[in-house]
Amino acid sequence: MTTRPVLLAGAPESLLQQLRGALPNAVLKPCKAGLSAEQFRAAGAAAAVVALEPDPETGFRTVRDLALAGVPAIVVGSQKDADLILRAMREGAKEFVLVGDGPGLVRALRALLRGGEGRTAGAVHAVFPSKGGVGATTLAANLAGLLQARGERTCLVDLNLNMGDVLAFLDLPGGFSISDVIANIGRLDRSLLDTTLLRHRSGIHVLAQSHRVEDADRVDPGALSALIGFLREHYGAVVLDGLRSFDDLSVAALDASDNVLLVATQEVPAVRDARRCVQLFQRLGHDRKLALVVNRYQKQLEIDVQVMADTVGEPVRATVANDYPAVIRCVNKGLLLAEEAPKAQVTRDCDAIATLLLGTEPEQQPAAKRSFFQRILPLRASHATE
Ligand SMILES: Nc1ncnc2c1ncn2[C@@H]1O[C@H](COP(=O)(O)OP(=O)(O)OP(=O)(O)O)[C@@H](O)[C@H]1O
Numbered sequence: 268m269t270t271r272p273v274l275l276a277g278a279p280e281s282l283l284q285q286l287r288g289a290l291p292n293a294v295l296k297p298c299k300a301g302l303s304a305e306q307f308r309a310a311g312a313a314a315a316v317v318a319l320e321p322d323p324e325t326g327f328r329t330v331r332d333l334a335l336a337g338v339p340a341i342v343v344g345s346q347k348d349a350d351l352i353l354r355a356m357r358e359g360a361k362e363f364v365l366v367g368d369g370p371g372l373v374r375a376l377r378a379l380l381r382g383g384e385g386r387t388a389g390a391v392h393a394v395f396p397s398k399g400g401v402g403a404t405t406l407a408a409n410l411a412g413l414l415q416a417r418g419e420r421t422c423l424v425d426l427n428l429n430m431g432d433v434l435a436f437l438d439l440p441g442g443f444s445i446s447d448v449i450a451n452i453g454r455l456d457r458s459l460l461d462t463t464l465l466r467h468r469s470g471i472h473v474l475a476q477s478h479r480v481e482d483a484d485r486v487d488p489g490a491l492s493a494l495i496g497f498l499r500e501h502y503g504a505v506v507l508d509g510l511r512s513f514d515d516l517s518v519a520a521l522d523a524s525d526n527v528l529l530v531a532t533q534e535v536p537a538v539r540d541a542r543r544c545v546q547l548f549q550r551l552g553h554d555r556k557l558a559l560v561v562n563r564y565q566k567q568l569e570i571d572v573q574v575m576a577d578t579v580g581e582p583v584r585a586t587v588a589n590d591y592p593a594v595i596r597c598v599n600k601g602l603l604l605a606e607e608a609p610k611a612q613v614t615r616d617c618d619a620i621a622t623l624l625l626g627t628e629p630e631q632q633p634a635a636k637r638s639f640f641q642r643i644l645p646l647r648a649s650h651a652t653e
Pocket residue numbers: 396398399400401402403404405406562563564587588589590591592594595598613
């Protein structure tokens with residue numbers, strides 16, 4: 268990340284604290300709203316955050332002067348008012364974020380800072396099981412491997428801090444743990460990450476709490492948001508496994524995610540739990556990030572994709588074939604499907620999800636990232652009509 272400062276024009280102390288936690292490597296510089304374009308230019312800022320309150324006119328003038336000085340700005344306002352947003356954009360703002368939407372602000376700021384360096388921030392994909400044993404870890408690990416194979420630097424994170432099974436799944440020993448990374452976040456850079464994080468033979472980096480279970484309670488929601496933000500800076504893709512309940516940590520992880528794959532199987536308890544999950548996602552405002560995935564899919568079963576979609580209240584965006592022999596061979600050898608069973612339907616199904624998460628066809632380079640909603644549409648057409 269750039270060392271040029273980020274100006275916080277007229278921003279309250281609470282915003283400064285929030286950004287400090289989430290962007291520990293950024294140089295944050297509070298300043299008065301209403302400085303001149305010359306003064307902004309002299310500050311050599313990489314980006315700016317401008318508060319519209321308490322005086323929107325001063326805020327708009329600040330945005331205009333920042334634009335004149337060539338400093339990209341994000342406007343923070345307390346209302347999603349179309350006129351205010353339009354005015355902010357006309358004055359030259361790059362983004363409009365609501366007061367209180369901390370993750371949204373961090374995401375927008377990170378994207379601006381990355382944009383300055385010609386790169387975009389990595390994407391965070393959470394794999395969320397509707398109930399235990401539906402195959403979340405299987406999908407998370409294989410998706411991580413497939414994203415890595417497509418050229419995305421990928422980090423797989425096991426958020427089940429006490430009983431995670433990603434390490435066993437990939438036959439990796441314990442190593443630098445989640446709480447270790449959190450404790451050293453200000454000191455770690457990309458090369459240190461490369462040397463300290465566990466690496467699977469597929470190339471993915473893996474982060475779990477491993478043997479340091481006694482430190483798990485140091486991982487609070489704020490620390491977790493900061494960790495995910497930090498990983499996003501260094502990886503093209505971050506895949507989260509080990510989420511289940513809607514406790515504070517899971518909610519923080521969901522807030523920080525761009526996409527949430529809700530995994531269910533064709534069984535009544537899994538479908539009913541998926542329905543309850545969708546309702547909770549709606550309450551949390553995350554339903555737009557959501558994609559329902561049916562794992563262990565068998566076409567002939569009575570609970571087909573249409574029944575699932577109708578019951579869960581979400582279209583089925585992807586199915587992953589039931590192939591216990593291939594999956595269990597992988598687990599027993601610490602391998603991923605792409606290596607153990609490259610031609611199997613189960614592998615091709617996982618690959619289709621990776622394609623959708625990337626928003627590219629396999630032969631293309633990962634380029635501009637479209638919204639999850641746009642990317643996922645083609646799959647809806649191919650599977651939901653079965
Ligand atoms: N597509 C699949 N085809 C056949 N078997 C599968 C498939 N996906 C997962 N399994 C099997 O289902 C079982 C549970 O898988 P997994 O551990 O990935 O689920 P989970 O949701 O992470 O479970 P937990 O609740 O323990 O975290 C394992 O035995 C795994 O081999």
